[in-house]
Amino acid sequence: MTGKQKKQISQAIQIVLILITIFVMLVPILWIFMAAFKNHIDVFQLKLFFTPTLENFGTVFEAPYHLGMKLWNSTIVAFVTVALAIPIATMAAYSFSRFRLRGKTAMLVVILATQFMPAVVIILPFFVMFRDVGLLDTRIGLVLVNLAIVMPFAIWMIKGFIDGIPIDTEEAAMVDGSSRIMVIRNIVLPMAAPGLLTAGIFCFIIAWNEFLFALILTNKDAVTLPIGLALFKAEEGDLWNLLSAAGIIIMLPMFILALIIRKYFVQGMTMGAVR
Amino acid sequence: MASVILKNLTKCWGDFIGVDNQSLDIQDHEFLVLLGPSGCGKTTTMRMIAGLEDPTDGEIWIGDRMVNDDLPKDRHVAMVFQNYGLYPHMTVFDNIAYPLRVRGTPKGEIEPRVKKAAGQVELIELLHRKPKALSGGQRQRVALARAIVRTPRVFLMDEPLSNLDAKLRVTMRAELKHLSRELKITTIYVTHDQIEAMTLADRIAVMKDGIIQQVGTPDEIYNDPASLFVAGFIGSPAMNLINGSVQDGYFVTTGGTKLVAVSVPDKPDVVLGVRADDMRISEEGEGDIDARIYAFEHTGEATLLTVQWGTQRVIVRGARHLRKEQGEIVSISLGSDHLYLFNPDTGKRIRG
Ligand SMILES: Nc1ncnc2c1ncn2[C@@H]1O[C@H](COP(=O)(O)OP(=O)(O)OP(=O)(O)O)[C@@H](O)[C@H]1O
Ligand SMILES: [Mg+2]
Numbered sequence: 001m002t003g004k005q006k007k008q009i010s011q012a013i014q015i016v017l018i019l020i021t022i023f024v025m026l027v028p029i030l031w032i033f034m035a036a037f038k039n040h041i042d043v044f045q046l047k048l049f050f051t052p053t054l055e056n057f058g059t060v061f062e063a064p065y066h067l068g069m070k071l072w073n074s075t076i077v078a079f080v081t082v083a084l085a086i087p088i089a090t091m092a093a094y095s096f097s098r099f100r101l102r103g104k105t106a107m108l109v110v111i112l113a114t115q116f117m118p119a120v121v122i123i124l125p126f127f128v129m130f131r132d133v134g135l136l137d138t139r140i141g142l143v144l145v146n147l148a149i150v151m152p153f154a155i156w157m158i159k160g161f162i163d164g165i166p167i168d169t170e171e172a173a174m175v176d177g178s179s180r181i182m183v184i185r186n187i188v189l190p191m192a193a194p195g196l197l198t199a200g201i202f203c204f205i206i207a208w209n210e211f212l213f214a215l216i217l218t219n220k221d222a223v224t225l226p227i228g229l230a231l232f233k234a235e236e237g238d239l240w241n242l243l244s245a246a247g248i249i250i251m252l253p254m255f256i257l258a259l260i261i262r263k264y265f266v267q268g269m270t271m272g273a274v275r
Numbered sequence: 276m277a278s279v280i281l282k283n284l285t286k287c288w289g290d291f292i293g294v295d296n297q298s299l300d301i302q303d304h305e306f307l308v309l310l311g312p313s314g315c316g317k318t319t320t321m322r323m324i325a326g327l328e329d330p331t332d333g334e335i336w337i338g339d340r341m342v343n344d345d346l347p348k349d350r351h352v353a354m355v356f357q358n359y360g361l362y363p364h365m366t367v368f369d370n371i372a373y374p375l376r377v378r379g380t381p382k383g384e385i386e387p388r389v390k391k392a393a394g395q396v397e398l399i400e401l402l403h404r405k406p407k408a409l410s411g412g413q414r415q416r417v418a419l420a421r422a423i424v425r426t427p428r429v430f431l432m433d434e435p436l437s438n439l440d441a442k443l444r445v446t447m448r449a450e451l452k453h454l455s456r457e458l459k460i461t462t463i464y465v466t467h468d469q470i471e472a473m474t475l476a477d478r479i480a481v482m483k484d485g486i487i488q489q490v491g492t493p494d495e496i497y498n499d500p501a502s503l504f505v506a507g508f509i510g511s512p513a514m515n516l517i518n519g520s521v522q523d524g525y526f527v528t529t530g531g532t533k534l535v536a537v538s539v540p541d542k543p544d545v546v547l548g549v550r551a552d553d554m555r556i557s558e559e560g561e562g563d564i565d566a567r568i569y570a571f572e573h574t575g576e577a578t579l580l581t582v583q584w585g586t587q588r589v590i591v592r593g594a595r596h597l598r599k600e601q602g603e604i605v606s607i608s609l610g611s612d613h614l615y616l617f618n619p620d621t622g623k624r625i626r627g
Contacts, residue, residue: 166358166360168356168358168359168360169360169361169362169363171325171327171347171356171360172354172356172359172360172361172362172418172421173362173373173377174326174327174346174347174348175325175326175327175347175348175350175352175353175354176348176353176373176374176377176421177348177374177377177378178348178377179346179348182377186373186377187362187364190364191363191364
């Protein structure tokens with residue numbers, strides 16, 4: 001066998017493996033995609049060819065499901081979480097990255113350690129606290145919870161990006177006449193922008209998909225999309241077509257964000273120092 | 276435009292002493308070159324003057340103000356960083372314009388000044404590029420342009436020409452010399468390049484292990500070194516340092532060869548320093564000492580002979596057209612001026 005043939009064979013094997021992986025990952029999504037466009041009779045049959053309908057996407061927004069309100073709640077909660085998390089995390093990350101702080105390592109470890117706490121352990125205290133201060137079933141309450149969830153992650157991630165910015169660049173800017181704030185605005189933020197965007201998108205995805213806390217801490221007004229999915233369990237069984245339509249609505253922003261992230265993630269990762 | 280005065284300046288990191296209790300007066304308009312081996316504390320000294328490193332002890336004065344507690348931006352110095360410190364997200368133009376912009380230079384003034392600075396470092400065609408798309412030498416010139424675009428009180432230049440090719444280095448050297456004379460800005464300049472140091476400096480400060488060994492004009496440093504270290508460090512090729520002793524008014528090598536008359540009292544252990552240029556080469560038997568050629572090199576404008584003197588090798592500079600073969604015997608003569616004697620234990624000069 002020549003070297004060229006060997007190479008071709010190994011390439012073929014690679015392609016087959018990739019196809020298998022893609023297939024395994026995409027089949028459920030494909031199934032949901034089809035189910036969302038089927039009527040409630042077709043949905044129980046494994047038909048590949050059927051008359052597609054948009055009816056499900058209408059139904060989910062009507063009574064008794066009112067998915068619109070949940071979509072709105074999810075959007076608000078996720079956006080506000082990101083809008084608060086990224087500036088705060090950036091400031092924290094900058095300090096951790098650039099200043100000599102007492103107990104810096106310990107603080108970083110503690111921040112990370114909060115992530116290891118199983119959510120179920122703290123959910124009850126949260127419930128009791130929120131009940132006492134009247135935050136149960138409010139979007140503000142959910143934003144607070146989501147902040148607690150995404151902040152450690154955001155701080156660590158953004159710190160990584162800021163660590164990657166060579167300190168000389170900042171020092172040069174200071175000698176050139178900038179104050180610390182100007183350095184952050186003119187040098188650090190633009191250079192860390194891909195990183196901030198990536199972190200923001202990750203936080204958005206986490207907040208958008210958050211299920212457990214929303215399940216316990218909301219019941220009517222502040223219900224989010226993932227909880228809304230549970231509505232489609234009726235006496236007559238699971239309403240798969242509606243469930244799938246709602247699933248697609250949940251996934252859609254993720255697809256779009258995944259596309260953006262792909263571009264910036266690579267850029268963020270490869271943006272190194274310029275000597 | 277200001278003097279820079281360092282008073283008992285010290286920088287320690289834990290037990291390690293980077294700069295050790297150094298004082299230095301740099302006059303207004305002076306061009307001072309800091310010279311020293313790698314790791315001797317040159318960059319550290321510059322960074323303390325710029326305000327990027329807090330001194331452990333001591334005072335820094337720029338003009339008539341102690342600047343220890345001033346932020347870098349308030350010290351009005353311009354620095355060329357050893358590793359450039361360019362802004363990767365900005366074009367070359369914006370990099371050079373940045374110090375003007377943050378200091379609120381009027382809009383109309385910025386472009387002509389950036390163009391002028393870029394022209395001085397031959398970068399005009401590259402103004403729209405990002406640093407990532409530049410070669411090392413081009414990046415260094417951007418860093419240089421960013422410093423000379425404004426008129427600071429002090430220039431701090433940390434090996435600003437180290438990455439340029441030989442030809443450009445000579446051009447830039449002349450450019451810098453011209454600029455510093457024209458603008459009359461106090462300049463502190465770090466280099467490893469002897470010729471740069473000799474040509475640019477009003478005064479040279481030779482540093483070693485965080486300590487300034489000698490400060491003086493290039494002439495003093497070259498022709499009147501205060502210590503063994505300075506003697507061996509300055510000059511290319513390095514000064515020949517020959518171990519021996521002084522007996523009956525003569526310097527005698529460790530091998531027992533009586534070399535040359537010296538005017539110091541007898542002493543068992545001394546080092547004789549003599550530069551390659553201060554010896555004459557003649558045919559075998561015609562000079563003071565005969566020696567076998569160990570290696571023969573041309574440098575273009577001169578020739579270099581390494582000869583074996585007992586256990587010691589000595590480099591002698593010969594005329595441009597001298598042609599000798601390895602292994603031949605030549606005769607070397609030492610004049611009695613330009614000989615330097617040192618105490619090998621303290622490293623100090625022994626003066627007659
Ligand atoms: N942040 C630091 N912590 C500990 N030691 C340091 C630090 N910065 C520099 N040093 C040490 O201080 C000494 C002087 O460093 P400096 O950078 O001033 O040397 P230099 O004279 O500029 O050398 P070069 O010619 O190689 O640039 C070195 O031994 C270096 O290892
Ligand atoms: Mg240095």
